[in-house]
Amino acid sequence: MSELDLLYTDVENDLRRTVRDALRDRVTPSAVIAMYDGDRTVVEPLWKTIAQDLGLAGLLVPEAEGGLGASAREVATVCEELGRVVAPVPFLTSAVVATVAVIGSGHSVVADLATGGTTAALAVPFTTAPHGALPHLSATGGTVTGAVPNVAGALEADVLLVPVDESDGLAIYAVPVAGARINPVVSLDMSRQLADVVLEAAPGTRVRGDGEGSLRAALRTGAAMLASEQVGIASWCLATTVEYLRERRQFGRPVGSFQALKHRLADLYVSVESGTAAARYAAATLAVGDSDAEVATAVAASYCGNVAVTAAEEALQLHGGIGMTWEHPVHLYLKRAKTDQLAFGQPGEHRSRLAELVDLPVGSGEADGGSADGGPVAAPPGREIS
Amino acid sequence: MSPSTDDAVARLAEQVATFLANHDPMTTDRIEFLRARFDAGLAWVHFPVGRGGLGLPRELQPMVDAMFEEAGAPDNHPRVNVIGLGMAAPTLLAYGTEEQLDTYLRPLWTGEQIWCQLFSEPNAGSDLAAVATRAVRDGEDWVVDGQKVWTSSAQNAHLAILLARTDPSLPKHAGLTYFICDMTDPGIEVRPLRQITGEAEFNEVFLTGVRIPDSNRIGAVGEGWKVANATLNNERIAIGGGPVPRESGMVGVAAAAWRSNPARRRPDLHDRLMQLWVESEAARLTGQRLRQKLMAGQPGPEGSAMKLTFARLAQQLSGLELEVLGAEGLRYDDWTLRRPVEVDFLGRGPGYRYLRAKGNSIEGGTSEILRNIVAERVLGLPPEPRVDREIPFKELAK
Numbered sequence: 001m002s003e004l005d006l007l008y009t010d011v012e013n014d015l016r017r018t019v020r021d022a023l024r025d026r027v028t029p030s031a032v033i034a035m036y037d038g039d040r041t042v043v044e045p046l047w048k049t050i051a052q053d054l055g056l057a058g059l060l061v062p063e064a065e066g067g068l069g070a071s072a073r074e075v076a077t078v079c080e081e082l083g084r085v086v087a088p089v090p091f092l093t094s095a096v097v098a099t100v101a102v103i104g105s106g107h108s109v110v111a112d113l114a115t116g117g118t119t120a121a122l123a124v125p126f127t128t129a130p131h132g133a134l135p136h137l138s139a140t141g142g143t144v145t146g147a148v149p150n151v152a153g154a155l156e157a158d159v160l161l162v163p164v165d166e167s168d169g170l171a172i173y174a175v176p177v178a179g180a181r182i183n184p185v186v187s188l189d190m191s192r193q194l195a196d197v198v199l200e201a202a203p204g205t206r207v208r209g210d211g212e213g214s215l216r217a218a219l220r221t222g223a224a225m226l227a228s229e230q231v232g233i234a235s236w237c238l239a240t241t242v243e244y245l246r247e248r249r250q251f252g253r254p255v256g257s258f259q260a261l262k263h264r265l266a267d268l269y270v271s272v273e274s275g276t277a278a279a280r281y282a283a284a285t286l287a288v289g290d291s292d293a294e295v296a297t298a299v300a301a302s303y304c305g306n307v308a309v310t311a312a313e314e315a316l317q318l319h320g321g322i323g324m325t326w327e328h329p330v331h332l333y334l335k336r337a338k339t340d341q342l343a344f345g346q347p348g349e350h351r352s353r354l355a356e357l358v359d360l361p362v363g364s365g366e367a368d369g370g371s372a373d374g375g376p377v378a379a380p381p382g383r384e385i386s
Numbered sequence: 387m388s389p390s391t392d393d394a395v396a397r398l399a400e401q402v403a404t405f406l407a408n409h410d411p412m413t414t415d416r417i418e419f420l421r422a423r424f425d426a427g428l429a430w431v432h433f434p435v436g437r438g439g440l441g442l443p444r445e446l447q448p449m450v451d452a453m454f455e456e457a458g459a460p461d462n463h464p465r466v467n468v469i470g471l472g473m474a475a476p477t478l479l480a481y482g483t484e485e486q487l488d489t490y491l492r493p494l495w496t497g498e499q500i501w502c503q504l505f506s507e508p509n510a511g512s513d514l515a516a517v518a519t520r521a522v523r524d525g526e527d528w529v530v531d532g533q534k535v536w537t538s539s540a541q542n543a544h545l546a547i548l549l550a551r552t553d554p555s556l557p558k559h560a561g562l563t564y565f566i567c568d569m570t571d572p573g574i575e576v577r578p579l580r581q582i583t584g585e586a587e588f589n590e591v592f593l594t595g596v597r598i599p600d601s602n603r604i605g606a607v608g609e610g611w612k613v614a615n616a617t618l619n620n621e622r623i624a625i626g627g628g629p630v631p632r633e634s635g636m637v638g639v640a641a642a643a644w645r646s647n648p649a650r651r652r653p654d655l656h657d658r659l660m661q662l663w664v665e666s667e668a669a670r671l672t673g674q675r676l677r678q679k680l681m682a683g684q685p686g687p688e689g690s691a692m693k694l695t696f697a698r699l700a701q702q703l704s705g706l707e708l709e710v711l712g713a714e715g716l717r718y719d720d721w722t723l724r725r726p727v728e729v730d731f732l733g734r735g736p737g738y739r740y741l742r743a744k745g746n747s748i749e750g751g752t753s754e755i756l757r758n759i760v761a762e763r764v765l766g767l768p769p770e771p772r773v774d775r776e777i778p779f780k781e782l783a784k
Contacts (some may be wrong), residue, residue: 003629006675007682092776243763257768262761269760270691302660303668351660358633360644360659363651 004284012077019056019081022049027085032259035088035190042158045091054230057095058114060221061103066111070220076228076279083232084309086332093356094119094155096225098161101172101218105208109159109174115237120174121153123162123197124217129345130220130297131353135163137173142199144173151153152343154182154195158327162204163215172211175204189339191332220297222346224286227279227300232234233337234272234304234311237330241315248320261318268314275300275307295357300352308337391443397493398446402453402664411459420462420496423454429495433477433479438495445681462497465728469539470494470501474547477564477617477683481605482501486566490545500544504534504567504591505614509784512755515558515611516547518784519593521550521565528552528565528603530573530596536749540576540589541725543569548598549614549730552607554780561779562610573597581634583741584721587729629677630670636703637666639732643710651714659710669695687763690756697746697753704739711736 008016017173026049031042051057059075062066063296087116098120112118124135125148137146144162154160160175179202185194208214238260242265245256255261285293312334316323323330341347355362405426409419421427424438431446433439434634455461463470475494478487491497510516519532528551540546546567567574573596578586633641642658644651672695674726677689708715721734731739747753763765774782 003674003678005678006671007678017464070730150756214478238765242767246767253771255767256761257770259758259770263757263766265767266691266760269765273675273691273697274665274668274672277675278668280672280675297665298722299667302487302664345453348657351657351664354664355656355660358641358657358663360641360663361648361651362653362656363648 004281004290006284008024008077009073012074015074016077016081018054019050019078020084022054022079023085023087027087029332032086032088032191032332033326035193035331036244038189040088043088045118046087047091048116049338050087050089050091051095051119054115054297056091057099057116057119059095060099061110062190063113064115065103067114070332072224072283073287074285075225079228080232080235080279082339083229083336084236084333086233086329086336088376090121090153091121092222092229093121094157094238095193097218097222098122098157099155099218100221101161101211101214102174102207103214105172105214106173107205107207109161109207118158119153119156120161121151121157121213122161123148123151123154123160123175124215124219125150126152126194126339126343128219129349130216130223130355132219132345132349134163134170134215136170136197137162139164139166139171139173139204139206142203142205144199144204145201146282147207148195148197150185151197152192152194154197155184156194156337157173159201160197161207162199164206166209166333170215170317171209172207172214173204174207175199175202179203181261187339189335192239192280192339211264219344220294221286222300223350224282224297225278226340226344227275227282227297230304230337230340231272231275233281233308233333234268234275237308237311237315237333237337238265238268238272240296240330241268241318244319264318268311271307271310275304278303295354298350298357299355301345302347302354305341305347305350309334309341312337394442395446395449398440398442398450399453401677402439402450405458406453406457411454417496417498420459421492423459424492425696427512428454430475437479437491446709449580462495465501466542467494467497468540468728469543469547469564470499470545471498473503473617474545477547479602479612480616481564481613483601485601486558486604489673490566494545499602502537502539502546503548503617504548504593506534508535508784509731512752514614515562516782517549517551517562517780518549520554521552521563521598523552524597525529525598526600527597528563528600530565530567530593530598532593534591535579535588537576537589537591538587539682539727540569540591541578542727545569546591547604547617549610551779555778556608557776558774558782559611560608562615563626564606564610564615565598566604567593567596567598568602571596571598573623577780578723578725580723582744583738586724587726630668630673634670635666635732636700636707636739636743637663638708639705639736639773640707643736647710647712648703650710655672655710656707657705658702662699662706665695666699666703669699683719687759690751690759691764693750694747694753694756694760697743700739700746702738704743707736708740723731736780 005096026046028049036375040064055155056078058067059070063069101122104112113120135148144164157177160180162173162175164171164173183196185196187194245261246254248255282296300346315330322328388690392588409422427435427440429438430451431440431442431450432444434441507517519526521530548565548567549560549562552563575592577587577590578589580586630692673692715736718737762769
């Protein structure tokens with residue numbers, strides 16, 4: 001097997017520039033800050049631009065199903081750029097997670113998602129890890145009943161994709177939001193506001209049976225792409241803080257010339273670089289269906305989740321008092337970073353899964369001298385106790 | 387690869403094949419073989435013709451080395467002459483006279499002459515420009531007096547690159563000059579410097595009235611700092627090599643300790659192990675990314691960042707290994723004073739690893755200095771104010 005490319009291809013760099021230009025014109029920190037006071041007018045035109053005008057909603061959908069047939073690498077690049085501006089669009093929830101859950105189902109919702117004409121959300125709590133417990137709703141006579149709290153992307157969705165318990169396993173139903181109750185939640189991150197979803201005999205159609213594998217694949221892709229979003233968040237925090245410390249003067253010189261602060265930023269740079277490598281590798285494995293994708297995703301998710309939070313927390317501290325203000329955008333990044341750290345499985349949950357995958361089992365041994373399930377303690381080779 | 391590069395690869399492969407046909411590795415004397423390889427320009431192909439090279443791109447060298455290895459050809463024991471090959475040779479090429487190149491390059495490459503580096507001093511480690519070893523002009527010679535420290539291979543070396551102070555009345559960076567020093571000179575005394583591990587990888591070197599002919603000066607008088615920087619930049623390029631498998635190095639050792647000690651598994655140790663495993667994997671991928679960047683022609687000072695990470699991980703993982711081993715971790719493998727040519731990190735015991743890893747954040751640039759490099763050269767933050775920049779060396783507080 002040849003070594004996977006962890007750099008950005010020319011195609012990805014072009015895509016990055018396109019997305020960055022579109023975002024620069026259409027999303028500002030003040031527009032995102034306004035969402036905390038209930039003004040969500042920035043969302044719809046921005047999402048239309050991303051999903052339809054740029055056609056990014058169909059990136060992951062195969063051409064045969066009406067999409068662009070791109071790979072997780074390109075999607076990851078988009079996620080980085082969206083993270084860099086804390087973009088309030090349902091790209092991750094609709095174009096990635098919901099879409100992956102139904103790709104290959106043969107249902108018309110796939111083509112609708114690919115055009116960006118339809119927006120969907122997977123009705124699972126945003127905190128669900130790829131290997132975690134899934135909600136099970138019930139269906140009778142073409143209607144679905146049940147409740148799912150803390151769903152991301154539901155507020156923007158036209159269609160909810162709902163896991164439904166059937167006799168032969170977990171099916172996925174499509175439920176138009178018209179028949180559902182979507183109760184907005186006052187969220188830590190209002191740029192990706194959550195909602196509690198309540199279905200009371202809501203009309204729905206079965207998209208696929210045997211849906212557990214698709215759901216878990218969708219969540220795994222979500223976790224991997226979230227890592228790239230986290231890289232985008234962390235990169236912005238680092239670059240902005242460096243810029244600020246070069247300008248800000250205290251004690252007669254730029255604050256950035258003080259070694260105590262330089263060392264913190266150097267460490268942050270190292271973490272962001274490592275996070276970039278981990279996220280790139282996860283995207284690269286998913287792009288080619290590499291057998292290492294699950295390990296790669298667990299590594300990226302557990303590493304990048306913490307990097308984004310650290311970067312945002314460092315950015316806030318190093319901006320001093322201005323970092324605590326409503327006007328300065330750093331709080332948008334902190335709220336998104338902390339929320340992302342809890343989304344699609346926390347870093348610790350991913351490490352637990354990783355331990356199983358790489359044969360490093362958690363155990364319950366006793367302290368020295370104990371031999372609960374181990375053999376005798378081996379002496380170092382070549383040494384005898386006299 | 388471009389078509390012209392393809393041609394160069396094919397031509398070079400043919401040259402190596404012809405050379406091997408004319409110099410059977412099985413029957414040719416080892417040194418004769420190496421000398422002939424140098425003369426054929428197949429020592430380091432990116433060096434100029436006549437200097438062991440062919441003036442070709444540097445990235446063609448691994449193919450040449452691989453072909454020679456495959457043919458069972460003798461190598462020049464590259465790990466024994468790390469300083470010579472990695473630092474002295476490129477510095478000579480950049481600043482040496484034709485006569486110096488004629489004299490030194492070939493025996494350096496063949497390993498007939500081993501080199502060491504006389505840079506660091508007890509009062510000039512991270513602040514390397516503070517070296518105090520004096521070189522005073524005496525006719526056609528320089529007379530050198532002083533003390534160097536942390537010199538690896540000094541006990542085996544024939545020659546050294548030396549940084550010495552030739553004018554203490556100038557500010558510290560301006561008064562330095564760079565020399566080739568003959569380690570067999572009677573004024574040189576090498577003493578092993580025993581470390582916390584019990585062994586002595588390094589030496590102290592005392593120079594008393596050592597006579598160096600002016601023809602062994604590299605670069606102009608007073609240009610030693612510039613030349614030394616060329617040497618040190620080569621030190622940082624040395625990071626790289628081939629792909630590294632998962633769980634290589636210290637993380638693999640710690641993981642193996644975990645797997646083979648089920649009775650000692652505790653949740654607190656497990657959490658740290660998994661955190662460090664993830665960080666090691668991220669670091670491995672960062673190294674892979676850096677290598678891909680270098681190959682794509684996007685080099686930078688990011689190697690400093692890699693070294694920071696590897697030093698920290700080696701220290702944390704070697705500490706964790708001892709904790710996983712418990713009582714077994716209390717036993718040490720060997721306190722005998724030995725003088726190894728290279729560190730056998732994985733071949734020694736857990737206690738050795740724990741102690742030796744402490745040096746990873748000191749040797750080759752302390753982690754504190756590397757953070758400054760990352761902050762200033764990668765992130766573009768303002769430099770620390772330098773209070774000693776303009777003051778004559780002899781007036782500085784020592």
